Amino acid sequence: MFMIEKAFKGGREYWIWLTCLLSIIVIGFCFYLRQLDAGLAITGLSRDVSWGLYIAQFTFFVGVAASAVMVVLPYYLHDAKEFGRVAILGEFLAISAVVVCMLFIFVDLGQPARILNIILYPSPRSLMFWDMISLSGYLLLNAIMAFVSLRAEYEESRAPQWIKPLALISIPWAVSIHTVTAFLYSGLAGRSFWLTAILAPRFLASAFAAGPALLILLCLALEKFASYDAGKEAIKKLAVIMTYAMAMNVFFVLVETFTVLYSGIPEHLEHFKYLYFGLDGSFNLVAWMWTSMLFAIAAVVLLLTPAWRGRFLPLACVLVFLSLLLDKGLGLIVGGFVPSPLGSVTHYAPTLPECCIVAGIWALGAFLITVFYKIVLVVRKGVAG
Amino acid sequence: MKITRKDFLRLSGLSILAAGAKQAVRAVEQERLTKSRPAARAVRWGMAVDLKKCREKDGCNACVHACNSAHNIPQFADRAHEVKWIWTEPFATVFPFAKGSYSTESDSGVPVPLMCNHCANPPCTRVCPTQATWKRGDGIVMMDWHRCIGCRYCIAACPYGSRSFNWQDPRPAIANINPEFPTRTKGVVEKCNFCEERLARGQKPACVDACPQGIFTFGNLADPDSELRQLLRARFAVQRQPELGTGPSIYYLV
Numbered sequence: 229m230f231m232i233e234k235a236f237k238g239g240r241e242y243w244i245w246l247t248c249l250l251s252i253i254v255i256g257f258c259f260y261l262r263q264l265d266a267g268l269a270i271t272g273l274s275r276d277v278s279w280g281l282y283i284a285q286f287t288f289f290v291g292v293a294a295s296a297v298m299v300v301l302p303y304y305l306h307d308a309k310e311f312g313r314v315a316i317l318g319e320f321l322a323i324s325a326v327v328v329c330m331l332f333i334f335v336d337l338g339q340p341a342r343i344l345n346i347i348l349y350p351s352p353r354s355l356m357f358w359d360m361i362s363l364s365g366y367l368l369l370n371a372i373m374a375f376v377s378l379r380a381e382y383e384e385s386r387a388p389q390w391i392k393p394l395a396l397i398s399i400p401w402a403v404s405i406h407t408v409t410a411f412l413y414s415g416l417a418g419r420s421f422w423l424t425a426i427l428a429p430r431f432l433a434s435a436f437a438a439g440p441a442l443l444i445l446l447c448l449a450l451e452k453f454a455s456y457d458a459g460k461e462a463i464k465k466l467a468v469i470m471t472y473a474m475a476m477n478v479f480f481v482l483v484e485t486f487t488v489l490y491s492g493i494p495e496h497l498e499h500f501k502y503l504y505f506g507l508d509g510s511f512n513l514v515a516w517m518w519t520s521m522l523f524a525i526a527a528v529v530l531l532l533t534p535a536w537r538g539r540f541l542p543l544a545c546v547l548v549f550l551s552l553l554l555d556k557g558l559g560l561i562v563g564g565f566v567p568s569p570l571g572s573v574t575h576y577a578p579t580l581p582e583c584c585i586v587a588g589i590w591a592l593g594a595f596l597i598t599v600f601y602k603i604v605l606v607v608r609k610g611v612a613g
Numbered sequence: 614m615k616i617t618r619k620d621f622l623r624l625s626g627l628s629i630l631a632a633g634a635k636q637a638v639r640a641v642e643q644e645r646l647t648k649s650r651p652a653a654r655a656v657r658w659g660m661a662v663d664l665k666k667c668r669e670k671d672g673c674n675a676c677v678h679a680c681n682s683a684h685n686i687p688q689f690a691d692r693a694h695e696v697k698w699i700w701t702e703p704f705a706t707v708f709p710f711a712k713g714s715y716s717t718e719s720d721s722g723v724p725v726p727l728m729c730n731h732c733a734n735p736p737c738t739r740v741c742p743t744q745a746t747w748k749r750g751d752g753i754v755m756m757d758w759h760r761c762i763g764c765r766y767c768i769a770a771c772p773y774g775s776r777s778f779n780w781q782d783p784r785p786a787i788a789n790i791n792p793e794f795p796t797r798t799k800g801v802v803e804k805c806n807f808c809e810e811r812l813a814r815g816q817k818p819a820c821v822d823a824c825p826q827g828i829f830t831f832g833n834l835a836d837p838d839s840e841l842r843q844l845l846r847a848r849f850a851v852q853r854q855p856e857l858g859t860g861p862s863i864y865y866l867v
Contacts, residue, residue, distance in 0.1 A: 267799035268763075269780035274693030278768040278778060338763020338778065338800025345743040345762050356742035356766055417736055417857040418772025495709070569774045570706055574693070 230375060231382065234606040235599045241453070242602070249595040256588010259581040260335060268338060271582040276574035277565040279336070281558065281586055286332035288438070288557035289325045289593075290363070290409045291431060295439020296322035296370065297402035298469050299462075304395035310461035317450075317458065318443055319374035320600035322402075325439075326367040328593040335585055355412045362405045369398045374600075382607045406431050413564065421499035421564040424487075430480040431556075436473035438552040440466045441545040446597065448542055456605050467541055471531040474548050478524055481555075498571075503563045508573040513562060516554050523551035657752035658731065658807055659834035659862035660821075661844050664704070666828045668723050676726055677701070679823030683808070685796045687779075687786035696777040698805040699728040699820055707853060725865065726820070726828075729754060729775040729805035730853060733860025737767035737776065746802075752834070752862055753807045763800040772857050776804045834862060 238246075263270050273280050299318035303311035334340055351357050373394055380387040410428035417423065444466050447458035488496045501507050503517045527547035530540045537544070567573050578586070616624075667673075680686065680699045687696050705711045705721035712721075731754050738746050738754060745760035746767055768776045782799045790796060794810065797803055808818035816822070821829040832841030850864040 267779070267781040269694055269799075273780070275695050275777055276693075276774070278765045333764075336764070338765070338802075339761065339798075340763075342743075342760070342762045345745070345760055349744045349760065351742050351744050354740050354742040354766070356740070356764065360742070412766075413769075416740075416770050417859070418854075419769065494712075565769075569772050570702055571709075572706075 231378065231603050231607065232599075234603045237606060238602060242598075246595065246598060249591045249598070252591035253588050253595065256585050256591065259584040260588070262581060263335070263585065264340070268336075270579060272577050272579045274574055274576065276568040276572055277562060277576040279561050279565065280576055281578045281582055282332050282336040284557045284559075284561035285586055285589070286329050286336070287409055287431075287561065288553055289328045289332065290406055291435030291552075291556065292439045292442060293322045293325035293329060293363075293366065294402040294406040294432070294435045295443070296325075297399050298436055298440050298466070298473075299443070300373075300395055300402075301399050302465070304392060305399065308465070310459055310465065312459075314443070314447060314458045314462040314466070316374055316378060316604055317446065317601065319370045320604065321439070321443055321446065321597060322370045323367060323374060324593045324596040324600065326363055326370070327596060328589055329363060330367075331589045331592065332586075335589070355408060355415060358408050359405075359412060362401065362408050366398070366401050366405050369394055369401060373398065378604060378607055381611060384611060403432065406435050413561075418569050419564050420493075420495045424484060426480050426484050430477060430484070433473050433477035433480055434552045434556055437470050437477055437548050438556075440470040440473070441548040441552075444470070444545050445542065445549070446601070450601065450605070454601075454605055456608070463541075467531070467537065467544075470545070470548060471528070471537070474524065474531065475528055477552070478528060498567050499563050502566050502573065503559050507567065510566070510573045510575050512575065512577055513559055517559050520551045520554035520559065523547040524555075527551060655835040656750070656833050657733075657835040657862065658812070659752070659832065659841060659864065660818075661830040661841055661848075661850060661864045661866055662726055663826075663828040663830070663848075663866045664720075664723055664725060665866065666826045667726065670826050673825065674701070675823045675825055676820035676829070679819040680805075682789065683791060683794060683811075683819040684806075685783075685787050685791055685794055687783035688788065689781075689786050694780040696779065696783060696803065698777075698803075699726055701726050708851065709854075720867070727773070727775070727853075728820075728863065729807070730773055730859065730861035730863050731805075731807055732862065734858060736770040736772065736857075736859060740766045740770040742766065749809075753809050753812075754804075755806060755809065756803055758795070758797050758801045758803060761801040763802065765802060767802055772854055772859065773861075776802050778802050 271280065271282075296318040299311050299315045302308035303315040334343065337343060346357065346360055373391060376391055377387040407428045410431040413419070413422035414424060414427040444463055447463055447466075450456040450458060485500065488500055498507060502510065503513055506514050524547075527544045530536050530544040530547070562576050565574075566576070677697075677699055681688070684698060686698060689695055701724035703721065704723040704725050707725045707727060731752055732748075733752065735746075735748055735754050738744075738748055741747075742764060743760050743762055745757045745762070746754065747757075748754050763778070765778055768778060779797055779799045779801055784790075784796050787796065808816070808820075811818060817831050818829070821831045830841050830844050832839040834841060836842065844866070845864055848866045850866050852861040852864055855861060
């Protein structure tokens with residue numbers, strides 16, 4: 229079914245790459261064992277900043293997972309043939325991203341052994357319950373779609389008819405996973421930084437920029453290292469999607485910024501002050517936030533200028549991805565906790581163990597993508613040859 | 614065993630009847646109970662804190678110490694990993710409306726004892742994905758330290774900063790363990806429980822009994838004749854951020 233045997237064929241570089249990833253995973257895992265033993269005190273988290281890099285990264289990768297819809301939608305709903313070679317890559321990216329998300333939640337738990345309590349005591353009033361349902365459902369949908377259509381390709385037959393309804397369900401489902409994730413934050417009365425209706429639209433816009441950016445980079449890497457052509461047209465269309473999603477994201481951020489700055493309500497204003505200018509002597513996020521903003525502007529300029537958008541596409545993708553990784557994968561969560569409801573400014577910086585655990589999860593995601601894409605490539609080359 | 618269609622239908626019919634009968638009996642019983650119990654028996658625990666009296670004894674921390682030793686609360690040097698059920702903050706920090714206004718200048722530094730507000734509509738219980746925190750019939754917001762998975766969603770949801778997380782094993786940081794109250798493990802959230810263990814024995818909360826000034830008036834908010842309600846009628850009282858719709862049960866007399 230999973231054709232995992234296909235992943236065992238590879239050149240020297242393939243094995244070196246996998247070994248590197250595996251060693252990062254092992255390092256991360258060792259630090260996780262330490263965290264399990266000593267408690268979350270080994271992270272930079274504190275009573276006031278009780279969620280940090282783990283939850284922020286979770287949020288960012290939910291977006292990456294949701295963005296698979298940007299290839300599934302044109303391919304299945306609009307029958308855009310040029311996405312034929314890239315749709316499955318998007319689905320496998322989504323699968324890896326959902327696994328990464330779940331791991332980020334898992335490592336953030338104080339009592340991970342009790343995780344099944346979420347299922348044993350289902351609480352429909354909690355958004356986290358719905359997040360669990362939407363994420364696992366999305367994982368299942370994408371896994372079925374990707375493996376069944378790949379199997380069909382391998383057997384040189386047509387994919388079964390029931391794949392199409394699944395693909396159609398996965399479109400609103402992708403939107404739902406990121407909306408529910410935004411609702412996790414935007415429904416909290418005491419956290420004015422997140423208490424805004426633009427949060428879910430902003431999450432979706434940034435997701436549909438960051439996800440395609442990563443997918444384009446992956447396609448370019450496949451072309452370079454595995455001489456697999458995902459299709460020039462597909463990449464071009466993905467770039468257009470990314471451009472407008474990124475422009476929309478920048479617009480949403482500006483809309484939010486205007487509302488907060490012009491109304492001048494201190495409770496809302498102080499979070500922005502902390503992120504972009506520093507508050508009460510705490511400046512550690514300022515440089516990151518401005519980097520993110522400069523990258524966003526540079527990317528939009530590169531992508532909207534006709535002479536540059538083709539030539540600098542890889543650079544623009546890197547800028548989009550990094551900009552959103554900093555904005556959503558760091559500032560958005562930490563910024564919500566500083567200042568605290570009692571107005572105190574608490575310094576948060578991820579510790580070495582925390583960063584190693586994050587790197588381990590990233591490496592695991594990269595490992596999964598590598599293996600999945602290897603299977604796709606072996607199947608397709610076998611069929612073609 | 615073989616069940617014919619007729620048997621099956623007969624059995625199903627009987628089951629539905631039995632279930633219906635049970636509901637009816639329960640409803641009748643419920644009505645009898647509510648009739649026999651007068652309305653005044655409804656309980657919602659609450660507290661009034663007299664800041665004027667508190668101010669008279671500067672530097673007193675008796676309530677905090679009493680709570681800490683009654684509930685095995687660890688003392689960590691690192692502020693980041695603090696666990697606290699009751700503590701004090703300056704007036705202007707607790708009540709944002711007092712910030713930067715001249716009218717409350719004199720009060721802005723007055724220490725205000727803070728604890729869980731035992732909200733009527735608690736945001737923390739709403740977000741908990743395992744029902745490890747819930748509101749009791751008498752208004753106390755409870756925590757099950759054995760069910761909590763340590764996701765800290767409740768900490769993000771609480772607008773009052775009343776919840777603490779055990780970032781590490783708390784036991785080594787407890788000076789004298791009180792054997793009558795459980796200690797907690799690392800990785801779970803905890804907070805003020807309004808001394809439900811003392812209420813069950815007919816005592817008042819530890820902070821109330823410990824205060825030399827008698828600033829805390831503990832009582833039943835649902836009973837219009839309680840001492841607490843009389844006090845709230847007589848004095849001007851504020852709650853912390855009632856505009857959030859949480860309905861705090863702690864009132865501050867100013």
